[in-house]
Amino acid sequence: MKVLHGLLRSIFNPRRIITQVVDRLPNGGLKGERSQTDPFWSLKEGGSMRKADIVPALLFLLVGIAVVIDSVNLGFMWGRTGPETGFFPFYLGAGMIIGSLIVLFNAVNLYRKQGAGKRLMPEGALRPILWVIIPSAAMVLITELVGLHIAAALYLGFYMRAVGKIGWTTTLLISIIAPLSLYITFDKLFLVPLPQGLWGGYLLRF
Amino acid sequence: MMEDVNNLIMGLGIALQTYNLLIAVIGIVLGIIVGVLPGLGGANGVAILIPVVVSMPPTAGLILLSSIYWGSLYGGSITSILFNIPGEPWSVAATFDGYPMAKGGRPGKALVLSFFSHGVGALFGVVLLTFFAPLIAEFALKFGPAEVFAVMMLTFSAFVGLGGKSPLKTVVAILFGFILAAVGMDIVSGQLRMTYGTVVLMGGFNFIVAVIGLFGLGEIFLTVEEGLKVEGISTRIGMKDIKDALKDLIRYPKALIMGTLIGAWMGFKPGGATPASFMAYGFTKQASRNPNEFGKGSSEGIIAPESAAQAAGTSATLPMITLGIPGSPTMAVIMGGLMIFGLQPGPMLFKEHAEFVWGFIASCWVGNLLGLVLILPFAPLFAAVLKVRFAIFMPIIIYVCAIGAYAVNNRVIDVYYMLIFGVLGYLFKKLDYPIAPMVLALVLGDMAEQAMRQALIIGQGSPMVFFSLPLALPLMVAALIIFFWPVIAPMKAKLFGKKV
Numbered sequence A: 001m002k003v004l005h006g007l008l009r010s011i012f013n014p015r016r017i018i019t020q021v022v023d024r025l026p027n028g029g030l031k032g033e034r035s036q037t038d039p040f041w042s043l044k045e046g047g048s049m050r051k052a053d054i055v056p057a058l059l060f061l062l063v064g065i066a067v068v069i070d071s072v073n074l075g076f077m078w079g080r081t082g083p084e085t086g087f088f089p090f091y092l093g094a095g096m097i098i099g100s101l102i103v104l105f106n107a108v109n110l111y112r113k114q115g116a117g118k119r120l121m122p123e124g125a126l127r128p129i130l131w132v133i134i135p136s137a138a139m140v141l142i143t144e145l146v147g148l149h150i151a152a153a154l155y156l157g158f159y160m161r162a163v164g165k166i167g168w169t170t171t172l173l174i175s176i177i178a179p180l181s182l183y184i185t186f187d188k189l190f191l192v193p194l195p196q197g198l199w200g201g202y203l204l205r206f
Numbered sequence B: 001m002m003e004d005v006n007n008l009i010m011g012l013g014i015a016l017q018t019y020n021l022l023i024a025v026i027g028i029v030l031g032i033i034v035g036v037l038p039g040l041g042g043a044n045g046v047a048i049l050i051p052v053v054v055s056m057p058p059t060a061g062l063i064l065l066s067s068i069y070w071g072s073l074y075g076g077s078i079t080s081i082l083f084n085i086p087g088e089p090w091s092v093a094a095t096f097d098g099y100p101m102a103k104g105g106r107p108g109k110a111l112v113l114s115f116f117s118h119g120v121g122a123l124f125g126v127v128l129l130t131f132f133a134p135l136i137a138e139f140a141l142k143f144g145p146a147e148v149f150a151v152m153m154l155t156f157s158a159f160v161g162l163g164g165k166s167p168l169k170t171v172v173a174i175l176f177g178f179i180l181a182a183v184g185m186d187i188v189s190g191q192l193r194m195t196y197g198t199v200v201l202m203g204g205f206n207f208i209v210a211v212i213g214l215f216g217l218g219e220i221f222l223t224v225e226e227g228l229k230v231e232g233i234s235t236r237i238g239m240k241d242i243k244d245a246l247k248d249l250i251r252y253p254k255a256l257i258m259g260t261l262i263g264a265w266m267g268f269k270p271g272g273a274t275p276a277s278f279m280a281y282g283f284t285k286q287a288s289r290n291p292n293e294f295g296k297g298s299s300e301g302i303i304a305p306e307s308a309a310q311a312a313g314t315s316a317t318l319p320m321i322t323l324g325i326p327g328s329p330t331m332a333v334i335m336g337g338l339m340i341f342g343l344q345p346g347p348m349l350f351k352e353h354a355e356f357v358w359g360f361i362a363s364c365w366v367g368n369l370l371g372l373v374l375i376l377p378f379a380p381l382f383a384a385v386l387k388v389r390f391a392i393f394m395p396i397i398i399y400v401c402a403i404g405a406y407a408v409n410n411r412v413i414d415v416y417y418m419l420i421f422g423v424l425g426y427l428f429k430k431l432d433y434p435i436a437p438m439v440l441a442l443v444l445g446d447m448a449e450q451a452m453r454q455a456l457i458i459g460q461g462s463p464m465v466f467f468s469l470p471l472a473l474p475l476m477v478a479a480l481i482i483f484f485w486p487v488i489a490p491m492k493a494k495l496f497g498k499k500v
Helices: A002-011 A014-024 A050-073 A087-114 A127-148 A150-163 A168-189 B002-017 B018-036 B040-055 B058-083 B087-104 B107-140 B145-162 B168-183 B207-226 B239-250 B254-267 B271-289 B299-315 B318-322 B329-340 B345-350 B354-387 B390-409 B413-430 B436-457 B462-469 B472-483 B485-499
Strands: none
Touching: A002 B107, A002 B462, A050 A087, A050 A127, A050 B485, A087 B436, A127 A150, A127 B207, A127 B413, A150 B145, A150 B390, A150 B462, A168 B040, A168 B390, A168 B413, B002 B018, B002 B107, B002 B354, B018 B040, B018 B058, B018 B239, B018 B299, B018 B354, B018 B390, B040 B329, B040 B390, B058 B087, B058 B107, B058 B329, B058 B354, B087 B107, B087 B271, B087 B299, B107 B239, B107 B254, B107 B299, B107 B318, B145 B168, B145 B436, B145 B462, B145 B472, B145 B485, B168 B436, B207 B254, B207 B329, B207 B390, B207 B462, B239 B299, B254 B271, B254 B318, B271 B299, B271 B329, B271 B390, B271 B462, B299 B318, B318 B329, B318 B345, B329 B485, B345 B354, B345 B436, B390 B413, B462 B472, B472 B485
């Protein structure tokens, strides 16, 4: 185990690889800015969240295992007409297991050596994010009952008033006009039916 | 060559029809607004409009979708320069020198420089598209399943080996994308996979829903975390700004050429506009005669990333239309729109729907030109969009995203998926897992699997079919080398580099 561990570490030492990549990148000054889609707010150094790395890696590991189990059940070998249904997923799952194990190894290792590293979120950032997620999720739940547009009207009103502290007039105006105009655009003009929920059909009858 | 010009003229006839032209203008304006608003990116802007586009003729629909992309490429820079708030990931690099220049008293010049650089990048991208697309399509007609698979391997290897992020996490992200794509019905045998007995998973995951969540909500979470403060510089664009900007464009041809070439390469490779702009900025700074000016409002520091972003965006069309491999995440969504019309991008599209293809290529010329014409005089107007409070436009964006996610398949469950993908996108960005290759894997998953299975059947089970001559072997070898580049590079450095 120890040998394997050491081997994996020497092959996939993330810090060495990252240093390599950064060195090859022009303008090493763009610290941590090596990403495909990073917006400006993540101009912070990457790869330093050792502790936070562990849980997602575990989840990926679980996904990999689940996929492999399923593809073994479906058959992952060579069937009568070619590769069986589980053939492709099997290798995906296997790759996932290996990949996430190495990420996990690295993260645990660095965690032991250098401590937890940077926090996943800056202090106090969780609250505003939850304030976005929970009302949005509530909107989708309400959608099941009264349809998307009415749910959205409630959601807009709630968010603007309770979170955004926006004046009553603006809040009311926008939370009526926005859903109404989108309702007319999508449901009436372009005939894209949007979810009505259980009672939405009775409530919106024009 | 002559034939291409003739085809282009025929295409222009289609793109310049009043209806299509009107659609392009609407698309560009919407795109610029999408570009200005942080949290609503090009990929999302396109994804949300896909349900609307379905009721249009294919050419007009595609023009609308692509125009949004061109508009958002232009528009992202406005807020970068004026407010130091990039409206799009690809305009982050524009803040490095654009904002200092604006702060230093020349906001108009900074904007014009950025727009003209975009224009030049676009011009190069569409020239490339016009004259290389037919060649590549002709070449790709010779591809069998093994070659198609090899090309895809090459694509994903480029993300792993040249993407710059942790190669390992890139691999995990790609595999995750492929796994999500495989959920649901097996396209060949019709068996259900990875549904674990649930009905919910039977429909699988649609990549447009994933894009809306990953790019839209993910960005909103990041914006919220950071807090959005708009402290802007107001501006007007005068003749003097245009004159000075043009002078600087001519004075720094190196920045312009490097930016454009890097952009075109990143669009084709694929990588997309965002890494292209960063790469161009870095390279130009390194090659510049006065690198110390960078970050303080240098013209070169605006020209290079801006031309690269637009060149990457436009040339991302090239692999999409010829090979069916989108060159950027936004292009992947546009391709999704194309497929809804029943048009499978790839070499056959050129043969079977030549009129459609050339109409689209011509519209890329028209759209990018229109973008420049529209944004130059109206940039300050578009910047005013950001005066709307974040707490107002943010919930509206989420609402519109929910409409987009639902309308893809008319399923409410997709809206829940969108929320989950949003959280996932946020975590991915925080933890350095790249999103673009994951989306691409989700888009290409079925195609890649089909190609692999067909190739293996042809090869009677032997994986050597992927290394057959003449075409698959070089592609596959290149893919392997690029894939293992992060491991090869240190070894190479050890062998050769130490002497210097």
